[in-house]
Amino acid sequence: MKRVPAGAIDFADHRGEIAGFARDWFFWVHQSFKPALDITYSEVIDPDKTKAIRDAEAQRRGYRSLEAMQASIKEAGETLGDSVENAAVMRYAVHKSFESQGMPPLYRFRATDGFESRCGRWYLQILQATEDRAGDDGPSTGGVGVQIYARSTDDGNLPWSAHQWHSMSQAQFVELLKSGQNDTLSLLPDAPDAATTPPLIQADLFAM
Numbered sequence: 001m002k003r004v005p006a007g008a009i010d011f012a013d014h015r016g017e018i019a020g021f022a023r024d025w026f027f028w029v030h031q032s033f034k035p036a037l038d039i040t041y042s043e044v045i046d047p048d049k050t051k052a053i054r055d056a057e058a059q060r061r062g063y064r065s066l067e068a069m070q071a072s073i074k075e076a077g078e079t080l081g082d083s084v085e086n087a088a089v090m091r092y093a094v095h096k097s098f099e100s101q102g103m104p105p106l107y108r109f110r111a112t113d114g115f116e117s118r119c120g121r122w123y124l125q126i127l128q129a130t131e132d133r134a135g136d137d138g139p140s141t142g143g144v145g146v147q148i149y150a151r152s153t154d155d156g157n158l159p160w161s162a163h164q165w166h167s168m169s170q171a172q173f174v175e176l177l178k179s180g181q182n183d184t185l186s187l188l189p190d191a192p193d194a195a196t197t198p199p200l201i202q203a204d205l206f207a208m
Contacts, residue, residue, distance in 0.1 A: 006039045006101035026180035026187070027115040027124065036113070037174065038105035038132075041097045049094035057089045106132040107170035109144055115177060122187050123149040123160050124176070132170050142170045148187075 011031040013021040020031040034040070054066045063069035066089060073083045080086045108131040115124045128145035145167050149160035168176070168184050175182040 002103045003042055003100040004103045006099040008101075009037070009039070022178075025118075025178050027117050027122075027177045029115060029177050033109075033113070034099075036107060036109045038102040038107060039099055040101075042100040043095050043097045046094045046096045049096075050092070053092045053094055054089055057092050061085065061089070104139060105171075105174075106134060106139060107142065107174055108132065109170060109173060117180070117187065119189070121151050122163075123151075125149065126173075129170075143167060144170060144173045146173065 010023040011020050011034075013019075013023040015021050015028055018030075022029040022031075051066070058064075058066045058069040061069065063072065069089065070080055070086060073080060073086055109126055109129055110131075111126050111129045113126045113129075117123070125147045126144050127147050130142040130144075132142040133140040145165065147162060148164045148166060150163040152158055152161045154161070166185060168182065172182040172184060176185070176187070180187045
């Protein structure tokens with residue numbers, strides 16, 4: 001699965017004294033959810049630093065550079081693959097790590113994950129989930145069953161009241177977290193209600 005540098009999400013926002021939230025997202029999404037967003041660390045060889053350290057090792061062995069050493073090996077009638085000296089120098093490498101994300105991302109939000117909106121009006125609780133998965137014929141789309149809670153206006157002790165159940169794909173859920181809406185519903189302030197389409201029943205989650 002192809003992976004690319006992950007730089008589109010800036011986890012530099014603060015919620016009170018807690019840092020690490022996705023900046024400008026509609027819901028408070030902490031950097032602890034990076035694995036669910038298919039953001040992980042990848043490691044690659046740093047070409048410039050690796051060349052420098054291999055040249056230095058070749059010079060220690062009496063050559064001007066790695067290129068000069070390999071040319072000498074070939075002139076002697078030996079292949080680079082059979083050369084013990086070449087293998088010894090090529091073992092030297094400098095690696096660098098960076099955050100990467102799958103392309104396309106394979107989202108992995110799970111049951112019990114919960115998120116509050118920045119406006120304080122909405123809370124999402126995942127009650128059912130299937131992960132996106134890679135396959136020989138391409139990625140397989142997962143889904144989530146989400147209970148949407150609204151901030152309670154009652155004088156009781158419960159801050160949230162159940163508003164609606166909704167099912168959607170993992171990718172649609174990510175869009176909801178990011179913008180407050182997707183192609184199945186809207187939680188934006190100007191929306192007449194939480195949903196712009198009828199809610200799906202729970203069994204529909206596993207028929208997607």
